[in-house]
Amino acid sequence: MFMVATRTARKWAQRYRTDGAAGMTDRSSRPHSSPTRTPEHLMRAIVRLRWRHRLGPVQIAGRLGLPASTVHAVLVRCGINRLSRIDRVTGEPLRRYEHDHPGSLIHVDVTKFGNIPDGGGHRFVGRSQGLRNRETTAKRTGRRNHRYEPRPGTSYLHTVIDDHSRVAYIEIHTDEKATTAIGVLRRAVTWFADHNVTVERVLSDNGAAYKSHAWRDTCTQLGITPKRTRPYRPQTNGKIERFHRTLADGWAYARHYTSNTDRHTALPTWLHFYNHHRPHSALGGQPPITRLTNLPGHHT
Template identity: 25%
Template sequence: MDKARYLVEAHLEEGRSVSELSAMHGVHRSWIYKLLARYRAGGEEALAARSRRPRSCPHKASKEIEQVVVELRHELSRNGHDAGAHTIAYHLAKRFDHVPSVATIWRILKRNGLVEAQPQKRPKSSLIRFCAELPNQMWQADFTHWRLADGSEVEILNFEDDHSRLFLASDVYLTVTAQDVVSTFQKACDYHGYPASLLTDNGAVFTGHYRGGKVLLESELERLGVVFKNSRPYHPQTCGKVERLHQTLKKYLAKQRPAKTLDELQHQLDTFRDYYNNIRPHRALDGCTPLQAFEARVKAKPSKPIENPHFRVRKDKVDKTGRVTLRHDSRLHHIALGRAHKGRRVTILVADLDIRVVDEEGEVIRQLTLDPSRNYQPLGST
């Protein structure tokens, strides 16, 4: 027996007063009088608990809005884009003057069975977020694997700005080499300026310090005055932003027709990068696009001014005496590398008088400043 029926029967059957029942059971007298009126009008069935839901809700989202929310959810998911409530609200604002709150959109999605519970996720309060203060203060770089339509594996090299999440560059290669890293890095710098620092993991194409050497990227960053940072081994969370970018990119690619060639995959990467930077609102940026966040503040710069020397790249083979040749101002110079390298294929990178000789694995064999007055550059010279 519920409380309402008990109070009614206590008054009608036992003759106990409304005041007595109110004081004894901690309820207001007016509620008991309402129960009695309902009982006399409809019997015991009228005493059942009634819904407190209002008969009308003037600010409730219209059927049209609800339908568009569901359609946007399916469209964004089908194209491999983020389809959360924040993103849907961003797209709704382009169609309607009055847009429901993010919470309302989430409830619409849940009501239509489009939200799956994810109890395995860590609560947001447990996360510590690190972010550069300015655009170009720090970039993150890493490469990830993908497969073409025929099953052959390729590698995608990505660069991202830590502050604004701007997708700086995305290039596909059969296998990423040290030279590819510098090439993509330089291309990103041509569009967005040079960063003050660069963060990568300890991949062989990024660093050679654990092998006691130096790869092309390290040498290039040193020349430019860009601070080079490496993540802790086996700790991908340090490069978490670019790792998360890999996940978002692969979600998009999985919804596209499998690319048959590198050029076709590169076109897909370029299309996604344009959408990511210019159209997709980013939750970590309070709904701004990465490009808006990148352009909103002054840009950080390397610690020393960037010069623009004359660049040249030359392929060569180390001769039997352990030397390679290079012409400067119409004069031929011989650069000593050591007999241990004879017969090796090398790449000579020239920036005016700054010379670097790199092997096929990207290891810097020798770095020197050319002395134009000497035909022979011995090993002891720097």
């Protein structure tokens, strides 16, 4: 009547007689024992080689005398089948974190971009024309080094990222001194406050500006807890490091700028696009601004 095998009908009938309606739920098909499963000590050896030496399944299989398919199955089971999930420095699985509401933690850092000479840089106009443009710009500005070579200079971008929403705030300056960094922090806190976000903590690297007493005192005045990353561990501040790469690809080197002023003028437009329109892979394809859900003031 139900187009199933007699054995199947007998199985379900027996379950109903034994357990009643509760016996009609599906059960796991996993066996009670797996005598041929890879032993625990071999699994540990596979994971150890993966973490410490970043070897692939074939190389690990060769060292341990196992089939590569077995090694791959163990790596998948342990969640380390992709090297992108393993920290390059420690060899351990990446530990990702995210604070639960906007303003709980902001990341601050400084990234540098060489100034663009008049007419464009070598990335777009070629090495020869780029050198000529640098020379023309040096004649106009008079900026040269001790060997009388053109010195276009550097733009320092002070960047601030909210850990939960990934909303970004950026200012362009000519240095990365403590006074400048403190001014950026004050204005960033005000900017976030205008978006109904109260900053509670700030995470920075161990740069001189962020280790200064002035930075500490300013954080105290603003009611913010300052935190710093472990030395030589930029991964701790990885969200803002990844944002710098997005900034370089999407704005700094995205098109041919004919001057440094031209590139600086394009920054606010790109930043608005990033915050309000650009899909973010860590946010389920939504732009960062959609995570600023503090309009009722729940987190203030």
